[in-house]
Amino acid sequence: MHEWALAEAVISSLSEITRKKGLRKIKGAYILLGEMQNIDRKVFRFAVRELTKNKKPFDGFTLNIKNEKTTLKCRSCGNEWTFSFSSKMPEDYLEAIHFIPEVSHVYIKCPKCGSRDFEIVKGRGVWIKSVKGVR
Ligand SMILES: [Zn+2]
Known part of the structure; x- marks a missing residue:
């Protein structure tokens, strides 16, 4: 559940960035995950994929995740x-x-x-x- 809530937050931020910058498409994002969050990356990625499905600006979207100490x-x-x-x-x-x-x-x-x-x-x-x- 934790992963899904975070994925939702990330996607709503990305949607906002897309709007603000006037982007037609958002192809990718680079995300830093704090080590203390203890996120299951697999679940997180899956959640992001599911939540961006059929959302036009996110067509072909890729996510890069890096851990931060x-x-x-x-x-x-x-x-x-x-x-x-x-x-x-x-x-x-x-x-x-x-x-x-x-x-x-x-x-x-x-x-x-x-x-x-x-x-x-x-x-x-x-x-x-x-x-x-x-x-
Ligand atoms: Zn001290």
Whole structure:
């Protein structure tokens, strides 16, 4: 369900871009997926395909997806670090982070000062990086 909701959001943004730029056709888009979103790409692609079916501007549309690493920034000391899911945390913790990013505050702390007060700088959302279209 998560994938479908995201696909819908991406497509409505793309439709808006198409309208705003006055494109007749949208041939492709480059999307960055934050690692913390834990998206099943297969499901996501399928959802995008289904949702763009029979929609004229999306005829022949291709999607490029790239993962973006998660960068965290400590609010206490300003330290920035890249969080990797291969680090030694129990599996069920990782699931919690993927599902609700806010939960990560319970499990992760700043490697420099130990504070749990940090923000997620990168790797959290879904970004449309570029769009290829025909005017
Ligand atoms: Zn810190």
